[in-house]
Amino acid sequence: MPGDDGYQHDLLVIGGGGAGLRAAIAAAEESNRLSIAVLSKVYPMRSHTVSAEGGTAAVMRENDSLDTHAKDTIFGSDFLADQDVVEVFVKEAPGEVIQLEHWGCPWSRDPDGRVSVRPFGGMTVNRTLYAADKTGFHMLHALFQTSLKYEKITRYDEWFATSLLIEDGKVCGVTALNLHDGQMRPIVAKAVIMCTGGAGRIFPFTTNAAIKTGDGMALAYRAGVALKDMEFVQYHPTGLPGTGILITEAARGEGGHLKNKDGYRYLQDYGLGPPTDTPVHRKMELGPRDILSRCHIQEHQKGRTFDGPYGHYVHLDLRHLGEKLIDKNLPFVRELARNYVGIDPVHEPIPVRPVVHYMMGGISTDITGKTSLNGLYAAGEAACVSINGANRLGSNSLTELLVFGARAGRAAARHALERPALRSNPLAQLASDERRRLDQRFLRADGREKIADIREEMQKALESGCGIYRDRATMEGACQTLRKLRERFAHISLADKDAVFNTELIAALELECTLDVAETVARSALAREESRGSHTRTDFPKRDDARFLKHSLAYQTPDGPRIEYLPVTITRWPPEERKY
């Protein structure tokens, strides 16, 4: 831990998950003259990357090609991905996963010792590397443990960044709250990389961990940076009812079947057939996530799903895979099903339903991870560099955080090397201003609103307005509710006025972030009058390339987000109808 004058670095990474650690290591390897810091509101190994299960996509075999991976990704994105970015992504992916192998990641292996690859939704070839079904866990721990090797990397564990420090239009650090003593300090840096993950917690029912509250997205948004493509929220077709705990797509990649209450593999009724015993790429259960989630809702509307205490669900049947395969490749699925729904998938099907999983949108960056704000970079789920477009393919996100975490790390490192040293004195003043703002807002206030109430209403509004199927009326309702919640948030009351480990204060700050992010989701969704990928409107059921083959950009204004548009980069794959 640095001393009072020591909160000064060349490069500051916010977030210690996969993207943040990859960025920090890339920067450390770029130059040993850089002082690098990783600031995270949790210890890095607690980051949500840890929960990713299924795998990491990269072209590893002779039967695969970069073009196929690119085509699958672009097709899956419903042509909203930037194709130049996708080309860079698929090209750098194999090197990144091999690099992680060299850093100790325990990838599952073939008998000949090569890393194994498994099929995944929307991919035409087996190209998803995996470490059983705890891929994210192993990647995160490999990255974290490797990062310990670099003495140039200082960590601020359990610090919460509350704002970006900006002088003359340039980022020069953040103000951050140390949870351990409650002190607000300026952390000065010539470049800042946001790797704070997504914001699944704006929804009530999500696979996302409690920490996924879009903090970095909100910080960038407040600093004038656009949040891109926020209307695209991915529902994962197979979460456990009640908790929303993720049952990985790998369960279907290994050959699991989705069945309705009649034991019928209903996906064949939605153009994904014919059903086969062994999994066929991009067919049936290996269709993309947006389509599978919509099929579930339609199946429910036909009255062919089960009804339980937590709503409708279907069955994910793994029984025919046998105990041996399940224990080898899906042990975590078995553990989760046993612990949380009391079902052993070896003997019984698992109840599942669609659940909010991933934000395709995020802080708008260019192909190097740079944002429109000088000195600010972003990577991972927090960013939208635009490989996922309107729908991300499973197992592309872990690769994304490696490729673009490394790119952002290198770009920010070069920026920091070129920029002259900063003086921290005027910034100390900014930190004490920020402290005063928080005190006035949260600690001295005697409001009447409770965090939990506002959070629940926000989540309800998002679920009803921005769910799998959307229409104008419910989205407008959601937008109005969110505006009102913002007013109510001003009257929030905290019971906890202590300095040390004030988790209620953190919850309030997180809630403020989620409110910002939720509004950009609802506004962007309302403005996009078409159906594309995960954004499905009952009032505009068709894709409309003439009007909306564009990224949406949400900018903050006092009256809520202003939506602008940016053209999609098309290189070699002209848009066509997306049919599987």
Add this chain to the structure above:
Amino acid sequence: MTAPRVERPGLFYPKLPATWWLRNANYFRFMLRELSSVFIALFLVVFLVQLHRLSQGPGAYAAYLETLRAPGWIIFHVVALAFALYHSVTWFNLTGVVQVVRLGERQVPPRLVAGASFALWAVVSVVLLWFLLRG
């Protein structure tokens, strides 16, 4: 020895109470094992004295054996034997954990390794008994 831990102000540093080993069966068994060493050490002292008496001639040895026939000594020996057996069982159970045995690609289950150790122990004991009791 390591330097004493520097305690930071504000934190509460819990102290392990003297009765910690009564909290669960594993802790208790561990304490028993630690205690067993006292009895095993005492037995060794008795045995050394016995050897010493043997060197002093048959008379001294017989007198010593007579002393050991007292009920107190018999109880002591039973307790020491029980502890020695307990220690041995722990030890052989541990062999399964510590010694990874591989047959080709597969690891032999630790239970099997421990079982083999026990079997070996039994065989050696029987041979020794036969050797000692045949006369």
Add this chain to the structure above:
Amino acid sequence: MTEETMTLEVTRYRPGHDREPRTQSFTVPYRTDWVVLDALNHIKDRIDGTLSYRWSCRMGVCGSCGMMVNGVPKLTCAAFLRDYRPGPIRVEPLANFPVIRDLVIALDDFMEKLRRVKPWIIRAVEKPVSDGEYLQTPAQLDAYKQFSMCINCMLCYAACPVYGLEPAFLGPAAIALAYRYNLDSRDEGYRLREPVLSEAVGVWECTFVGECSVVCPKGVDPAAAIQRSKLAGATDWLLSMIMPWAGRR
């Protein structure tokens, strides 16, 4: 029908105000599918917003929510209320650690120890990424896989009386992770980790209570890692005595 409830006796500690921790009782609704963490979240959201604790993934993999539940170290996201009926349930911070506040413990000691055992792949010569992956057979993977499953949840330290009595002890998780890298066919760092492991407060401090492996929620078996490290260290030492000329591994 009145709603069924359960009582939680929760440890509270307010630094600067309390000289030592105290207990506060909360009554929460009983639900068959609730875990202790759900009950804590209910308390925080609806009864007392000042209660502090860590949690995140609520699916047993991030390792944040370890606490003592009825005196046993548990991940509270995997400890169901139904298994503790009719209660009350005692919820305390993990044993053997300094308490920052309420149920939040300080784990910087472990973070430092983790770095000391060098938990990363060490090689004499690094292979360039362009030369592809290191080959590793499924059997070579199996050799260390179990010890790579550690989520750093600290339950094993809370269960270890040796750590309670001697805080300098390297401890189960750190040793298990050192052992994990020593076993990895890609690693050549055994000799660099050995001095740390064979310190007085390294593997030899362990007296094989075995409770660390009992409480481990991920089946890592740190006790086995420690005993095997002892064996490896001892064999190594013996060989160096008998054959000082022979190169050690």
